[in-house]
Amino acid sequence: MKLRTDLALISEWIAEGSHVLDLGCGDGTLLAHLHNARQVTGYGLEIDDDNIAQCIQAGVNVIHTDLNQGLSDFNDDSFDYVVMTQALQIIHRPDLLLMEMLRVGRQGIVTFPNFGHWRARLSLFFGGVMPTSRALPSEWYNTENIHLCSLRDFEKLCETLDIEVLQRTVVDTKHHSTGLMRLMPNVFGEIALYRFRSKPVKRIYPQQSL
Amino acid sequence: MFALKIITPVGANLRVRPQLITLFQMPDILPPDCVGLVRPQTHQFTTPLALDCGRSLPSYELIYETYGQLNTNHSNAVLICHALSSDHHAAGYYSMQDKKPGWWESCIGPGKPIDTNRFFVVSLNNLGACQGSTGPKSINPDTGKPYGPDFPIVTVRDWVKSQARLGDVLGITQWAAVIGGSLGGMQALQWAIDYPKHLRHSVVIAASPKLTAQNIAFNEVARQAILSDPDFHAGHYYQHDVVPQRGLMLARMLGHITYLSEDAMRKKFGRELREGQLNFGFDVEFQVESYLRHQGSSFVDRFDANTYLLMTKALDYFDPASQHDDDLSAALAGVLAKFLVISFTSDWRFSPARSRKIVKALLDNKKEVSYAEIKSHDGHDAFLMQIPHYLQIFQAYMQQIEITGEES
Numbered sequence: 001m002k003l004r005t006d007l008a009l010i011s012e013w014i015a016e017g018s019h020v021l022d023l024g025c026g027d028g029t030l031l032a033h034l035h036n037a038r039q040v041t042g043y044g045l046e047i048d049d050d051n052i053a054q055c056i057q058a059g060v061n062v063i064h065t066d067l068n069q070g071l072s073d074f075n076d077d078s079f080d081y082v083v084m085t086q087a088l089q090i091i092h093r094p095d096l097l098l099m100e101m102l103r104v105g106r107q108g109i110v111t112f113p114n115f116g117h118w119r120a121r122l123s124l125f126f127g128g129v130m131p132t133s134r135a136l137p138s139e140w141y142n143t144e145n146i147h148l149c150s151l152r153d154f155e156k157l158c159e160t161l162d163i164e165v166l167q168r169t170v171v172d173t174k175h176h177s178t179g180l181m182r183l184m185p186n187v188f189g190e191i192a193l194y195r196f197r198s199k200p201v202k203r204i205y206p207q208q209s210l
Numbered sequence: 211m212f213a214l215k216i217i218t219p220v221g222a223n224l225r226v227r228p229q230l231i232t233l234f235q236m237p238d239i240l241p242p243d244c245v246g247l248v249r250p251q252t253h254q255f256t257t258p259l260a261l262d263c264g265r266s267l268p269s270y271e272l273i274y275e276t277y278g279q280l281n282t283n284h285s286n287a288v289l290i291c292h293a294l295s296s297d298h299h300a301a302g303y304y305s306m307q308d309k310k311p312g313w314w315e316s317c318i319g320p321g322k323p324i325d326t327n328r329f330f331v332v333s334l335n336n337l338g339a340c341q342g343s344t345g346p347k348s349i350n351p352d353t354g355k356p357y358g359p360d361f362p363i364v365t366v367r368d369w370v371k372s373q374a375r376l377g378d379v380l381g382i383t384q385w386a387a388v389i390g391g392s393l394g395g396m397q398a399l400q401w402a403i404d405y406p407k408h409l410r411h412s413v414v415i416a417a418s419p420k421l422t423a424q425n426i427a428f429n430e431v432a433r434q435a436i437l438s439d440p441d442f443h444a445g446h447y448y449q450h451d452v453v454p455q456r457g458l459m460l461a462r463m464l465g466h467i468t469y470l471s472e473d474a475m476r477k478k479f480g481r482e483l484r485e486g487q488l489n490f491g492f493d494v495e496f497q498v499e500s501y502l503r504h505q506g507s508s509f510v511d512r513f514d515a516n517t518y519l520l521m522t523k524a525l526d527y528f529d530p531a532s533q534h535d536d537d538l539s540a541a542l543a544g545v546l547a548k549f550l551v552i553s554f555t556s557d558w559r560f561s562p563a564r565s566r567k568i569v570k571a572l573l574d575n576k577k578e579v580s581y582a583e584i585k586s587h588d589g590h591d592a593f594l595m596q597i598p599h600y601l602q603i604f605q606a607y608m609q610q611i612e613i614t615g616e617e618s
Contacts, residue, residue: 019576043573049599052582056550057606063569064583073570 003033005175006111006193010083013109013167013195014038018080021105023067023097024087027051028060035060042079045071068092071100079105086191088112089145095157102163102198111193114170116150116186134173135190151186158196167195240303243319244311245277245326248302250342253379259337259372262365262527269351272376273342274298274334277318278326280380285614287382288324289373289409290314290333291390291397294465294521295513297341300333301326316596323604324389328613332380337372338364338520346516347448359445363520366393366528370400374408386611387411388547391593392560393521396528399568402545403530411611412547413604416557416593418564419538419571420529425559428468429522432461436515445516458515459506466505471556471589531571538567539574548578550607552600554592555585580607 003011007030014020016038022031025044028051034040045065046052055062063073068091082105088094089112101108113135114120123131130140138145149157151170158165170181170189181188240246252273260266275298280287290300292313301318303311312333318324324331335343338361346361353360377385388409390398395417402412421429436442439457443450470478479498494500534540549572553565562583572579584600586592592600 041576043579049582049585049603052580053599053602053606056580056582056603057610059610061578061580063573063579063581073566073573075574078573078576 004029006085006171006191007033009169009171009175009193010085010109010111011038014040014081014083016040018042019078021045021071021074021079021082023071023082023084023101025051025055025060025062026085028055028058028062030083030085031055031060032058067097070096071104074104076103077106081105081107081109083109085111086113089147089149091147094147094149095161098157098161098163102196107166107195107197108163109193109195111191112149112154113145114151114186114189114192115148116152117190118187121187133190151189151192154192154194158194162199163196164199165194165196167193169193240306243321244315245302245319247306248275248277248299248304248312250275250298252342253376255372255375255379257375259368259375261362261368263362265362267337267344267362270337270344270372271342271348272334272337272344272372274332274376275300275302275312276333276380277301277331278329280330280382281613281615283615284382285384285386286328286330286616287377287380287385288329288331289377289385289388289401290318290324290331291369291373291388291394291401292333292336293390293392293394294525295462295509295518296394297339298333298335298343299341301331314594316594317601317604323601323608325605325608328616329386329608332376332382334373334376336364336369338517338524340514340517341512345514346445346520347514356448358448358516361516361520363523363527365524366396366400367404369397369524370404373397373401374405377408383408385409386613387413387608389413389415390417391415392417392590393525393528396525400528400530402547402549403541406544406546409547411550411607412545413550413552413607414565414568415552415604416554416560416565416590417551417568418560419531419567421526422564426526428464428559429526432464433519433522435460435464436519439515442515445519447515453510454515455507455510458510458513458518459503461515461518462509462513463502463506466502468559469590471558471587473556473587474589474591477587538571542568542571542577543575545572545575545577549580550604551579551581552593552603553581553583554588554590554597554600555583556587557590557592559590 020040020042022044025046028044031044044055044060044062046062052062082101088110091097119133120131170185170192171177172190250273252271254271256269258266258268296313299312300314301312320327335341338345340347346357350357388398388401395414398412398414401409436454436457439454441452442454482497484500530541531538551565551569553562569581582603586597588595
């Protein structure tokens with residue numbers, strides 16, 4: 001089975017044999033792939049019963065977790081990477097969760113739909129309505145996406161939280177990348193992928209006692 | 211062709227032809243996902259068993275049942291550990307006249323989560339119990355009388371040790387999985403700690419790494435109900451031809467309150483009146499009273515009060531972290547088994563937070579573990595219920611257990 005393109009991109013960012021925590025791991029596809037292709041160990045966190053059953057069926061270690069409750073079951077620096085694909089925008093406090101990711105892991109990887117995409121801009125500017133798109137199909141009143149952001153928003157937050165971006169890629173919903181996207185990612189990118197870590201100098205967040 | 215399987219403890223299959231069923235005038239046909247008619251088997255152990263309390267049992271018997279076939283390299287054996295008041299009869303029927311199958315019929319059988327087409331399932335009655343294994347109502351060879359209160363208090367660790375000996379008898383050096391709910395889950399956890407190399411998977415359902423003060427309090431009230439019954443006779447009631455039925459009944463009624471959630475009780479009984487009106491007396495009026503009295507009195511017929519005391523003590527004493535400065539992570543540092551931990555949202559006796567303690571300790575050690583919190587209104591009893599997501603997750607886990615020598 002062919003791996004979803006964004007997951008394929010992410011898996012290239014992850015070193016062989018590393019220990020990975022996947023937040024909102026869905027049916028466990030990424031972890032199963034990483035385990036088979038790159039000898040990666042780790043856990044997926046999920047809240048949906050059907051997804052949990054599918055993870056278990058696939059032999060992926062999965063822990064029933066509500067990400068809005070934080071990652072208090074995990075100790076500091078216990079993972080090489082903490083991954084979160086397409087879940088940042090549905091979290092109550094993305095800023096706190098980003099800090100939690102970098103508390104329990106050495107590096108973080110997130111993907112999210114770019115709200116700065118030109119179609120979103122045009123829709124709001126000319127239509128005067130909240131945008132819907134291929135990456136954001138739901139209406140404002142029924143969307144799970146409560147914390148949408150653009151690439152610039154995300155990078156500003158990283159700056160505030162003393163997070164250093166190590167790698168950035170933007171793709172469309174089919175996960176293709178074009179020259180235009182590379183030129184103006186915040187306008188043409190539909191989905192953003194980031195790899196990041198805490199700025200080496202200091203940790204600005206308090207160590208959580210467990 | 212339809213055939214009824216009779217499972218014998220050595221796993222040999224006798225097939226009863228339908229004609230014979232007609233001959234014996236057996237009325238109903240067992241469903242295809244039932245293990246069929248089963249028979250318990252007893253093994254006598256003559257090597258003394260040293261117990262945690264410092265005493266030892268010179269000899270003892272364990273009664274058990276098996277379902278399914280042990281494969282040639284003995285790699286498909288699954289051990290079922292039972293909870294407070296259950297026994298070795300986990301699945302199937304003893305006769306076609308039986309009204310009820312074994313206590314975990316929902317999970318054990320062909321095509322069920324513990325699939326007897328794949329696994330050889332062993333289910334025993336624990337030491338100190340009262341359904342066939344040596345316990346307080348057994349005859350003490352030293353006195354020729356029932357042990358009664360002289361039966362040593364056994365612990366979860368003692369049980370696990372005795373279960374390992376049963377494994378030796380059956381030729382099982384490594385269990386594919388050790389599985390249990392509630393107090394049974396505690397045994398599955400203890401197995402992974404005490405015999406890390408002798409099991410590949412541990413399935414811990416609706417359990418806890420130790421009892422809370424509230425839980426010990428419930429057990430103490432149950433014990434006091436029994437101990438203060440005038441028919442208890444300091445545990446020697448067998449000689450007086452009585453049983454402390456009021457005490458045991460009260461203990462069971464209390465237990466049942468804690469096994470159900472408030473929600474489940476409201477749904478099941480509400481404030482429904484048995485006779486449709488208030489009678490201004492102390493007889494049974496509300497349906498919930500009737501239910502509890504029924505549960506209590508039927509329990510008295512099948513359970514021994516001394517065993518109830520022992521079982522509640524085993525629960526209270528269970529605390530594997532206590533030998534590691536109350537550090538559960540340290541207690542689980544040496545486990546090798548992969549874990550499936552399951553809890554139920556409405557279980558307030560052994561709440562999801564208790565299961566998460568086990569999960570956290572495993573995560574601290576980077577052990578292989580999956581954890582599912584099942585939405586349910588059934589309280590602690592949920593682990594015995596047919597809840598689709600529970601069965602789905604349980605089945606998914608059991609299916610991915612590898613069995614060496616299995617034809618794929």
